[in-house]
Amino acid sequence: MKKWLLLIILVSFSFLGACSTELTEDAASIEEILNNSIAAMGDLTSYSMTLESEQTMGSNEDDSITLATKxxxxxxxxxxxxxxxxxxxxxxxxxxxxxxxxxxxxxxxYMEEPFSGQWSKLPDQFNEEYMSLTETQLSPEEQLLPFKDYISELAMTEDNDHYTIQLVGSGADMQTLMEHISGLAGEGMDDMFFDVMSDLDIHSIEYEFIIEKETYFQKEANIYLELTMDVMGEKITLEQRSSVIMYNFNSLNDFTIPEDIINNAVELDDEDFMTDFNFDF
Structure with missing residues:
Protein backbone atom coordinates (compact mmCIF):
# COMPACT_ATOMS: atom_id res chain seq x y z
CA MET A 1 0.00 0.00 0.00
CA LYS A 2 2.80 2.41 0.87
CA LYS A 3 4.33 2.31 -2.62
CA TRP A 4 0.96 3.31 -4.08
CA LEU A 5 0.76 6.26 -1.71
CA LEU A 6 4.12 7.53 -2.90
CA LEU A 7 3.26 6.99 -6.57
CA ILE A 8 0.00 8.91 -6.37
CA ILE A 9 1.62 11.73 -4.37
CA LEU A 10 4.15 12.15 -7.19
CA VAL A 11 1.36 12.16 -9.77
CA SER A 12 -0.49 14.80 -7.74
CA PHE A 13 2.50 17.12 -8.01
CA SER A 14 3.07 16.76 -11.69
CA PHE A 15 1.65 18.46 -11.72
CA LEU A 16 -0.79 23.37 -15.56
CA GLY A 17 -8.55 28.39 -26.52
CA ALA A 18 -10.46 31.24 -27.16
CA CYS A 19 -11.94 32.17 -30.53
CA SER A 20 -9.38 34.65 -31.82
CA THR A 21 -10.51 37.80 -33.59
CA GLU A 22 -7.47 40.08 -33.21
CA LEU A 23 -3.71 39.54 -33.05
CA THR A 24 -1.79 41.79 -30.65
CA GLU A 25 2.01 42.00 -30.84
CA ASP A 26 2.51 44.98 -28.54
CA ALA A 27 4.79 43.77 -25.73
CA ALA A 28 3.78 46.65 -23.45
CA SER A 29 0.12 45.62 -23.69
CA ILE A 30 0.93 42.00 -22.93
CA GLU A 31 3.05 42.98 -19.94
CA GLU A 32 0.28 45.20 -18.55
CA ILE A 33 -2.32 42.43 -18.91
CA LEU A 34 0.05 39.91 -17.33
CA ASN A 35 0.77 42.24 -14.38
CA ASN A 36 -2.96 42.86 -13.87
CA SER A 37 -3.64 39.13 -13.87
CA ILE A 38 -0.81 38.41 -11.42
CA ALA A 39 -2.29 41.03 -9.07
CA ALA A 40 -5.83 39.65 -9.43
CA MET A 41 -4.78 36.05 -8.85
CA GLY A 42 -2.65 37.12 -5.89
CA ASP A 43 -5.77 38.47 -4.15
CA LEU A 44 -7.68 35.20 -4.40
CA THR A 45 -8.84 33.54 -1.17
CA SER A 46 -10.13 30.32 -2.78
CA TYR A 47 -10.77 28.63 -6.10
CA SER A 48 -11.53 25.28 -7.74
CA MET A 49 -9.47 23.62 -10.44
CA THR A 50 -9.85 20.75 -12.90
CA LEU A 51 -6.70 19.33 -14.47
CA GLU A 52 -6.74 16.78 -17.27
CA SER A 53 -3.45 15.35 -18.50
CA GLU A 54 -2.33 12.64 -20.92
CA GLN A 55 1.28 11.53 -20.77
CA THR A 56 2.92 9.05 -23.15
CA MET A 57 6.40 7.76 -22.31
CA GLY A 58 8.66 5.10 -23.80
CA SER A 59 11.79 4.34 -25.82
CA ASN A 60 9.72 3.56 -28.96
CA GLU A 61 6.11 3.20 -30.08
CA ASP A 62 5.97 -0.50 -29.23
CA ASP A 63 6.81 -0.12 -25.55
CA SER A 64 5.23 3.27 -24.84
CA ILE A 65 2.96 3.71 -21.81
CA THR A 66 0.10 6.21 -21.71
CA LEU A 67 -1.16 7.59 -18.40
CA ALA A 68 -4.35 9.67 -18.38
CA THR A 69 -5.10 11.64 -15.24
CA LYS A 70 -7.96 13.86 -14.13
CA TYR A 110 -5.03 12.37 4.68
CA MET A 111 -5.01 10.11 1.62
CA GLU A 112 -7.18 7.24 0.45
CA GLU A 113 -5.51 4.06 -0.82
CA PRO A 114 -7.08 3.59 -4.27
CA PHE A 115 -7.73 -0.17 -4.14
CA SER A 116 -8.62 -0.94 -0.53
CA GLY A 117 -10.29 2.37 0.32
CA GLN A 118 -8.27 2.53 3.55
CA TRP A 119 -7.36 6.08 4.63
CA SER A 120 -3.87 6.96 5.86
CA LYS A 121 -2.53 10.00 7.69
CA LEU A 122 0.93 10.93 6.48
CA PRO A 123 3.72 11.63 9.00
CA ASP A 124 3.74 15.09 10.57
CA GLN A 125 7.29 15.65 9.28
CA PHE A 126 5.88 15.37 5.76
CA ASN A 127 3.54 18.32 6.38
CA GLU A 128 6.30 20.95 6.42
CA GLU A 129 7.87 19.57 3.25
CA TYR A 130 4.47 19.39 1.59
CA MET A 131 3.61 22.93 2.64
CA SER A 132 6.79 24.33 1.07
CA LEU A 133 5.89 22.56 -2.14
CA THR A 134 2.18 23.27 -2.37
CA GLU A 135 2.10 26.88 -1.17
CA THR A 136 4.01 27.85 -4.30
CA GLN A 137 2.41 25.39 -6.71
CA LEU A 138 -1.12 26.25 -5.60
CA SER A 139 -0.67 30.04 -5.55
CA PRO A 140 -2.14 31.03 -8.93
CA GLU A 141 -0.08 34.18 -9.39
CA GLU A 142 3.15 32.16 -9.06
CA GLN A 143 2.26 30.25 -12.22
CA LEU A 144 2.31 33.49 -14.24
CA LEU A 145 5.41 35.17 -12.79
CA PRO A 146 8.02 33.30 -14.92
CA PHE A 147 6.47 34.65 -18.11
CA LYS A 148 7.36 38.23 -17.17
CA ASP A 149 10.92 37.37 -18.21
CA TYR A 150 9.70 36.26 -21.65
CA ILE A 151 7.49 39.19 -22.68
CA SER A 152 9.18 39.46 -26.09
CA GLU A 153 8.48 35.75 -26.72
CA LEU A 154 4.73 36.02 -26.04
CA ALA A 155 1.94 36.53 -28.55
CA MET A 156 -1.60 37.50 -27.68
CA THR A 157 -5.02 37.15 -29.28
CA GLU A 158 -8.29 38.40 -27.89
CA ASP A 159 -12.06 38.14 -28.31
CA ASN A 160 -14.82 40.10 -26.60
CA ASP A 161 -14.32 38.47 -23.20
CA HIS A 162 -10.82 36.98 -23.00
CA TYR A 163 -7.14 37.48 -23.70
CA THR A 164 -5.22 34.41 -24.85
CA ILE A 165 -1.45 34.62 -24.30
CA GLN A 166 0.79 32.05 -25.96
CA LEU A 167 4.41 31.01 -25.63
CA VAL A 168 5.76 28.58 -28.21
CA GLY A 169 9.39 27.44 -28.19
CA SER A 170 11.62 24.56 -29.17
CA GLY A 171 14.94 22.94 -28.31
CA ALA A 172 17.61 24.63 -26.21
CA ASP A 173 15.75 27.98 -26.20
CA MET A 174 13.36 26.51 -23.67
CA GLN A 175 15.98 25.18 -21.21
CA THR A 176 16.08 28.39 -19.19
CA LEU A 177 12.29 28.57 -19.08
CA MET A 178 12.11 24.98 -17.84
CA GLU A 179 14.61 25.76 -15.08
CA HIS A 180 12.63 28.85 -14.15
CA ILE A 181 9.36 26.95 -13.96
CA SER A 182 10.99 24.12 -12.00
CA GLY A 183 11.64 26.61 -9.20
CA LEU A 184 7.88 26.63 -8.58
CA ALA A 185 8.32 23.16 -7.07
CA GLY A 186 9.26 24.81 -3.79
CA GLU A 187 12.15 25.12 -1.40
CA GLY A 188 14.46 22.14 -1.36
CA MET A 189 13.30 20.79 -4.72
CA ASP A 190 15.44 22.88 -7.11
CA ASP A 191 18.57 20.72 -6.89
CA MET A 192 16.61 17.61 -7.73
CA PHE A 193 15.06 19.21 -10.78
CA PHE A 194 18.34 20.67 -12.03
CA ASP A 195 20.02 17.26 -11.72
CA VAL A 196 17.31 15.82 -13.94
CA MET A 197 17.56 18.76 -16.32
CA SER A 198 21.12 17.84 -17.23
CA ASP A 199 19.78 14.64 -18.83
CA LEU A 200 16.92 16.28 -20.73
CA ASP A 201 16.70 17.20 -24.38
CA ILE A 202 13.70 19.53 -24.76
CA HIS A 203 12.08 19.33 -28.18
CA SER A 204 9.01 21.48 -27.72
CA ILE A 205 7.08 23.51 -25.16
CA GLU A 206 3.78 25.21 -25.96
CA TYR A 207 2.07 27.13 -23.16
CA GLU A 208 -1.22 29.00 -23.50
CA PHE A 209 -3.20 30.72 -20.78
CA ILE A 210 -6.55 32.47 -21.04
CA ILE A 211 -7.37 35.55 -18.96
CA GLU A 212 -10.85 36.96 -18.42
CA LYS A 213 -11.00 40.63 -19.42
CA GLU A 214 -13.47 41.76 -16.75
CA THR A 215 -11.66 40.28 -13.73
CA TYR A 216 -8.16 39.45 -15.05
CA PHE A 217 -8.56 35.98 -13.54
CA GLN A 218 -6.68 33.20 -15.28
CA LYS A 219 -9.46 30.87 -16.40
CA GLU A 220 -7.63 28.23 -18.43
CA ALA A 221 -4.16 26.97 -19.33
CA ASN A 222 -3.14 24.48 -22.01
CA ILE A 223 0.36 23.00 -22.00
CA TYR A 224 2.15 20.73 -24.46
CA LEU A 225 5.60 19.30 -23.67
CA GLU A 226 7.85 16.94 -25.61
CA LEU A 227 11.30 15.91 -24.41
CA THR A 228 13.79 13.05 -24.34
CA MET A 229 15.53 12.00 -21.13
CA ASP A 230 18.28 9.55 -20.28
CA VAL A 231 17.11 6.92 -17.79
CA MET A 232 19.82 4.42 -16.80
CA GLY A 233 21.46 4.75 -20.20
CA GLU A 234 18.24 4.41 -22.20
CA LYS A 235 16.67 7.28 -24.12
CA ILE A 236 13.04 7.77 -23.07
CA THR A 237 10.69 10.13 -24.93
CA LEU A 238 7.98 11.93 -22.96
CA GLU A 239 5.01 13.67 -24.58
CA GLN A 240 2.44 15.37 -22.36
CA ARG A 241 -0.69 17.42 -22.99
CA SER A 242 -2.40 19.11 -20.06
CA SER A 243 -5.46 21.31 -19.70
CA VAL A 244 -6.29 23.31 -16.57
CA ILE A 245 -9.67 24.97 -15.89
CA MET A 246 -10.01 27.33 -12.91
CA TYR A 247 -13.36 28.48 -11.49
CA ASN A 248 -15.32 29.18 -8.26
CA PHE A 249 -13.06 32.15 -7.55
CA ASN A 250 -13.44 33.43 -3.95
CA SER A 251 -16.60 31.34 -3.45
CA LEU A 252 -15.34 28.70 -0.98
CA ASN A 253 -15.76 29.79 2.64
CA ASP A 254 -15.13 26.78 4.86
CA PHE A 255 -13.28 23.49 4.76
CA THR A 256 -13.39 20.45 7.03
CA ILE A 257 -12.08 16.89 6.89
CA PRO A 258 -14.89 14.38 7.63
CA GLU A 259 -14.74 13.03 11.18
CA ASP A 260 -14.94 9.38 10.08
CA ILE A 261 -11.78 9.82 8.00
CA ILE A 262 -9.90 11.44 10.90
CA ASN A 263 -11.03 8.74 13.34
CA ASN A 264 -10.34 5.73 11.12
CA ALA A 265 -7.17 6.74 9.26
CA VAL A 266 -4.02 4.68 9.81
CA GLU A 267 -1.19 6.92 11.00
CA LEU A 268 2.08 6.28 9.15
CA ASP A 269 5.45 7.02 10.72
CA ASP A 270 8.50 8.04 8.66
CA GLU A 271 9.74 4.46 8.35
CA ASP A 272 6.35 3.20 7.18
CA PHE A 273 6.12 6.00 4.65
CA MET A 274 9.51 5.38 3.02
CA THR A 275 9.60 1.56 3.16
CA ASP A 276 8.99 -0.34 -0.07
CA PHE A 277 9.21 2.75 -2.30
CA ASN A 278 9.36 1.27 -5.77
CA PHE A 279 7.32 1.16 -8.94
CA ASP A 280 7.06 -2.61 -9.38
CA PHE A 281 3.34 -3.17 -9.72
Missing amino acids: SEMDLLLEPLSFYQNITMNLEMMGIDMSYESYFTEDLGF
Whole structure:
Protein backbone atom coordinates (compact mmCIF):
# COMPACT_ATOMS: atom_id res chain seq x y z
CA MET A 1 0.00 0.00 0.00
CA LYS A 2 2.80 2.41 0.87
CA LYS A 3 4.33 2.31 -2.62
CA TRP A 4 0.96 3.31 -4.08
CA LEU A 5 0.76 6.26 -1.71
CA LEU A 6 4.12 7.53 -2.90
CA LEU A 7 3.26 6.99 -6.57
CA ILE A 8 0.00 8.91 -6.37
CA ILE A 9 1.62 11.73 -4.37
CA LEU A 10 4.15 12.15 -7.19
CA VAL A 11 1.36 12.16 -9.77
CA SER A 12 -0.49 14.80 -7.74
CA PHE A 13 2.50 17.12 -8.01
CA SER A 14 3.07 16.76 -11.69
CA PHE A 15 1.65 18.46 -11.72
CA LEU A 16 -0.79 23.37 -15.56
CA GLY A 17 -8.55 28.39 -26.52
CA ALA A 18 -10.46 31.24 -27.16
CA CYS A 19 -11.94 32.17 -30.53
CA SER A 20 -9.38 34.65 -31.82
CA THR A 21 -10.51 37.80 -33.59
CA GLU A 22 -7.47 40.08 -33.21
CA LEU A 23 -3.71 39.54 -33.05
CA THR A 24 -1.79 41.79 -30.65
CA GLU A 25 2.01 42.00 -30.84
CA ASP A 26 2.51 44.98 -28.54
CA ALA A 27 4.79 43.77 -25.73
CA ALA A 28 3.78 46.65 -23.45
CA SER A 29 0.12 45.62 -23.69
CA ILE A 30 0.93 42.00 -22.93
CA GLU A 31 3.05 42.98 -19.94
CA GLU A 32 0.28 45.20 -18.55
CA ILE A 33 -2.32 42.43 -18.91
CA LEU A 34 0.05 39.91 -17.33
CA ASN A 35 0.77 42.24 -14.38
CA ASN A 36 -2.96 42.86 -13.87
CA SER A 37 -3.64 39.13 -13.87
CA ILE A 38 -0.81 38.41 -11.42
CA ALA A 39 -2.29 41.03 -9.07
CA ALA A 40 -5.83 39.65 -9.43
CA MET A 41 -4.78 36.05 -8.85
CA GLY A 42 -2.65 37.12 -5.89
CA ASP A 43 -5.77 38.47 -4.15
CA LEU A 44 -7.68 35.20 -4.40
CA THR A 45 -8.84 33.54 -1.17
CA SER A 46 -10.13 30.32 -2.78
CA TYR A 47 -10.77 28.63 -6.10
CA SER A 48 -11.53 25.28 -7.74
CA MET A 49 -9.47 23.62 -10.44
CA THR A 50 -9.85 20.75 -12.90
CA LEU A 51 -6.70 19.33 -14.47
CA GLU A 52 -6.74 16.78 -17.27
CA SER A 53 -3.45 15.35 -18.50
CA GLU A 54 -2.33 12.64 -20.92
CA GLN A 55 1.28 11.53 -20.77
CA THR A 56 2.92 9.05 -23.15
CA MET A 57 6.40 7.76 -22.31
CA GLY A 58 8.66 5.10 -23.80
CA SER A 59 11.79 4.34 -25.82
CA ASN A 60 9.72 3.56 -28.96
CA GLU A 61 6.11 3.20 -30.08
CA ASP A 62 5.97 -0.50 -29.23
CA ASP A 63 6.81 -0.12 -25.55
CA SER A 64 5.23 3.27 -24.84
CA ILE A 65 2.96 3.71 -21.81
CA THR A 66 0.10 6.21 -21.71
CA LEU A 67 -1.16 7.59 -18.40
CA ALA A 68 -4.35 9.67 -18.38
CA THR A 69 -5.10 11.64 -15.24
CA LYS A 70 -7.96 13.86 -14.13
CA SER A 71 -7.80 15.87 -10.93
CA GLU A 72 -10.55 17.98 -9.38
CA MET A 73 -9.58 20.20 -6.48
CA ASP A 74 -11.18 22.75 -4.13
CA LEU A 75 -8.71 25.05 -2.35
CA LEU A 76 -8.68 27.63 0.41
CA LEU A 77 -5.43 29.59 0.33
CA GLU A 78 -5.27 31.09 3.84
CA PRO A 79 -4.83 28.96 5.79
CA LEU A 80 -3.95 26.44 3.09
CA SER A 81 -6.42 23.56 2.87
CA PHE A 82 -7.85 21.51 0.05
CA TYR A 83 -9.88 18.53 -1.11
CA GLN A 84 -8.71 16.58 -4.18
CA ASN A 85 -10.22 13.77 -6.23
CA ILE A 86 -7.93 12.05 -8.75
CA THR A 87 -8.71 9.41 -11.35
CA MET A 88 -5.95 7.64 -13.28
CA ASN A 89 -5.88 5.27 -16.23
CA LEU A 90 -2.70 3.35 -17.11
CA GLU A 91 -3.77 2.00 -20.49
CA MET A 92 -1.02 -0.55 -21.17
CA MET A 93 -1.44 -2.26 -17.80
CA GLY A 94 -5.23 -2.05 -17.72
CA ILE A 95 -5.15 -0.12 -14.45
CA ASP A 96 -7.95 2.27 -13.52
CA MET A 97 -8.03 3.83 -10.10
CA SER A 98 -9.36 6.81 -8.22
CA TYR A 99 -8.73 8.22 -4.78
CA GLU A 100 -9.39 11.25 -2.62
CA SER A 101 -7.16 13.31 -0.36
CA TYR A 102 -7.56 16.11 2.16
CA PHE A 103 -5.10 18.56 3.64
CA THR A 104 -5.33 21.27 6.29
CA GLU A 105 -2.48 23.02 8.05
CA ASP A 106 -3.70 22.03 11.51
CA LEU A 107 -4.73 18.41 10.83
CA GLY A 108 -2.25 17.38 8.13
CA PHE A 109 -2.51 15.22 5.02
CA TYR A 110 -5.03 12.37 4.68
CA MET A 111 -5.01 10.11 1.62
CA GLU A 112 -7.18 7.24 0.45
CA GLU A 113 -5.51 4.06 -0.82
CA PRO A 114 -7.08 3.59 -4.27
CA PHE A 115 -7.73 -0.17 -4.14
CA SER A 116 -8.62 -0.94 -0.53
CA GLY A 117 -10.29 2.37 0.32
CA GLN A 118 -8.27 2.53 3.55
CA TRP A 119 -7.36 6.08 4.63
CA SER A 120 -3.87 6.96 5.86
CA LYS A 121 -2.53 10.00 7.69
CA LEU A 122 0.93 10.93 6.48
CA PRO A 123 3.72 11.63 9.00
CA ASP A 124 3.74 15.09 10.57
CA GLN A 125 7.29 15.65 9.28
CA PHE A 126 5.88 15.37 5.76
CA ASN A 127 3.54 18.32 6.38
CA GLU A 128 6.30 20.95 6.42
CA GLU A 129 7.87 19.57 3.25
CA TYR A 130 4.47 19.39 1.59
CA MET A 131 3.61 22.93 2.64
CA SER A 132 6.79 24.33 1.07
CA LEU A 133 5.89 22.56 -2.14
CA THR A 134 2.18 23.27 -2.37
CA GLU A 135 2.10 26.88 -1.17
CA THR A 136 4.01 27.85 -4.30
CA GLN A 137 2.41 25.39 -6.71
CA LEU A 138 -1.12 26.25 -5.60
CA SER A 139 -0.67 30.04 -5.55
CA PRO A 140 -2.14 31.03 -8.93
CA GLU A 141 -0.08 34.18 -9.39
CA GLU A 142 3.15 32.16 -9.06
CA GLN A 143 2.26 30.25 -12.22
CA LEU A 144 2.31 33.49 -14.24
CA LEU A 145 5.41 35.17 -12.79
CA PRO A 146 8.02 33.30 -14.92
CA PHE A 147 6.47 34.65 -18.11
CA LYS A 148 7.36 38.23 -17.17
CA ASP A 149 10.92 37.37 -18.21
CA TYR A 150 9.70 36.26 -21.65
CA ILE A 151 7.49 39.19 -22.68
CA SER A 152 9.18 39.46 -26.09
CA GLU A 153 8.48 35.75 -26.72
CA LEU A 154 4.73 36.02 -26.04
CA ALA A 155 1.94 36.53 -28.55
CA MET A 156 -1.60 37.50 -27.68
CA THR A 157 -5.02 37.15 -29.28
CA GLU A 158 -8.29 38.40 -27.89
CA ASP A 159 -12.06 38.14 -28.31
CA ASN A 160 -14.82 40.10 -26.60
CA ASP A 161 -14.32 38.47 -23.20
CA HIS A 162 -10.82 36.98 -23.00
CA TYR A 163 -7.14 37.48 -23.70
CA THR A 164 -5.22 34.41 -24.85
CA ILE A 165 -1.45 34.62 -24.30
CA GLN A 166 0.79 32.05 -25.96
CA LEU A 167 4.41 31.01 -25.63
CA VAL A 168 5.76 28.58 -28.21
CA GLY A 169 9.39 27.44 -28.19
CA SER A 170 11.62 24.56 -29.17
CA GLY A 171 14.94 22.94 -28.31
CA ALA A 172 17.61 24.63 -26.21
CA ASP A 173 15.75 27.98 -26.20
CA MET A 174 13.36 26.51 -23.67
CA GLN A 175 15.98 25.18 -21.21
CA THR A 176 16.08 28.39 -19.19
CA LEU A 177 12.29 28.57 -19.08
CA MET A 178 12.11 24.98 -17.84
CA GLU A 179 14.61 25.76 -15.08
CA HIS A 180 12.63 28.85 -14.15
CA ILE A 181 9.36 26.95 -13.96
CA SER A 182 10.99 24.12 -12.00
CA GLY A 183 11.64 26.61 -9.20
CA LEU A 184 7.88 26.63 -8.58
CA ALA A 185 8.32 23.16 -7.07
CA GLY A 186 9.26 24.81 -3.79
CA GLU A 187 12.15 25.12 -1.40
CA GLY A 188 14.46 22.14 -1.36
CA MET A 189 13.30 20.79 -4.72
CA ASP A 190 15.44 22.88 -7.11
CA ASP A 191 18.57 20.72 -6.89
CA MET A 192 16.61 17.61 -7.73
CA PHE A 193 15.06 19.21 -10.78
CA PHE A 194 18.34 20.67 -12.03
CA ASP A 195 20.02 17.26 -11.72
CA VAL A 196 17.31 15.82 -13.94
CA MET A 197 17.56 18.76 -16.32
CA SER A 198 21.12 17.84 -17.23
CA ASP A 199 19.78 14.64 -18.83
CA LEU A 200 16.92 16.28 -20.73
CA ASP A 201 16.70 17.20 -24.38
CA ILE A 202 13.70 19.53 -24.76
CA HIS A 203 12.08 19.33 -28.18
CA SER A 204 9.01 21.48 -27.72
CA ILE A 205 7.08 23.51 -25.16
CA GLU A 206 3.78 25.21 -25.96
CA TYR A 207 2.07 27.13 -23.16
CA GLU A 208 -1.22 29.00 -23.50
CA PHE A 209 -3.20 30.72 -20.78
CA ILE A 210 -6.55 32.47 -21.04
CA ILE A 211 -7.37 35.55 -18.96
CA GLU A 212 -10.85 36.96 -18.42
CA LYS A 213 -11.00 40.63 -19.42
CA GLU A 214 -13.47 41.76 -16.75
CA THR A 215 -11.66 40.28 -13.73
CA TYR A 216 -8.16 39.45 -15.05
CA PHE A 217 -8.56 35.98 -13.54
CA GLN A 218 -6.68 33.20 -15.28
CA LYS A 219 -9.46 30.87 -16.40
CA GLU A 220 -7.63 28.23 -18.43
CA ALA A 221 -4.16 26.97 -19.33
CA ASN A 222 -3.14 24.48 -22.01
CA ILE A 223 0.36 23.00 -22.00
CA TYR A 224 2.15 20.73 -24.46
CA LEU A 225 5.60 19.30 -23.67
CA GLU A 226 7.85 16.94 -25.61
CA LEU A 227 11.30 15.91 -24.41
CA THR A 228 13.79 13.05 -24.34
CA MET A 229 15.53 12.00 -21.13
CA ASP A 230 18.28 9.55 -20.28
CA VAL A 231 17.11 6.92 -17.79
CA MET A 232 19.82 4.42 -16.80
CA GLY A 233 21.46 4.75 -20.20
CA GLU A 234 18.24 4.41 -22.20
CA LYS A 235 16.67 7.28 -24.12
CA ILE A 236 13.04 7.77 -23.07
CA THR A 237 10.69 10.13 -24.93
CA LEU A 238 7.98 11.93 -22.96
CA GLU A 239 5.01 13.67 -24.58
CA GLN A 240 2.44 15.37 -22.36
CA ARG A 241 -0.69 17.42 -22.99
CA SER A 242 -2.40 19.11 -20.06
CA SER A 243 -5.46 21.31 -19.70
CA VAL A 244 -6.29 23.31 -16.57
CA ILE A 245 -9.67 24.97 -15.89
CA MET A 246 -10.01 27.33 -12.91
CA TYR A 247 -13.36 28.48 -11.49
CA ASN A 248 -15.32 29.18 -8.26
CA PHE A 249 -13.06 32.15 -7.55
CA ASN A 250 -13.44 33.43 -3.95
CA SER A 251 -16.60 31.34 -3.45
CA LEU A 252 -15.34 28.70 -0.98
CA ASN A 253 -15.76 29.79 2.64
CA ASP A 254 -15.13 26.78 4.86
CA PHE A 255 -13.28 23.49 4.76
CA THR A 256 -13.39 20.45 7.03
CA ILE A 257 -12.08 16.89 6.89
CA PRO A 258 -14.89 14.38 7.63
CA GLU A 259 -14.74 13.03 11.18
CA ASP A 260 -14.94 9.38 10.08
CA ILE A 261 -11.78 9.82 8.00
CA ILE A 262 -9.90 11.44 10.90
CA ASN A 263 -11.03 8.74 13.34
CA ASN A 264 -10.34 5.73 11.12
CA ALA A 265 -7.17 6.74 9.26
CA VAL A 266 -4.02 4.68 9.81
CA GLU A 267 -1.19 6.92 11.00
CA LEU A 268 2.08 6.28 9.15
CA ASP A 269 5.45 7.02 10.72
CA ASP A 270 8.50 8.04 8.66
CA GLU A 271 9.74 4.46 8.35
CA ASP A 272 6.35 3.20 7.18
CA PHE A 273 6.12 6.00 4.65
CA MET A 274 9.51 5.38 3.02
CA THR A 275 9.60 1.56 3.16
CA ASP A 276 8.99 -0.34 -0.07
CA PHE A 277 9.21 2.75 -2.30
CA ASN A 278 9.36 1.27 -5.77
CA PHE A 279 7.32 1.16 -8.94
CA ASP A 280 7.06 -2.61 -9.38
CA PHE A 281 3.34 -3.17 -9.72
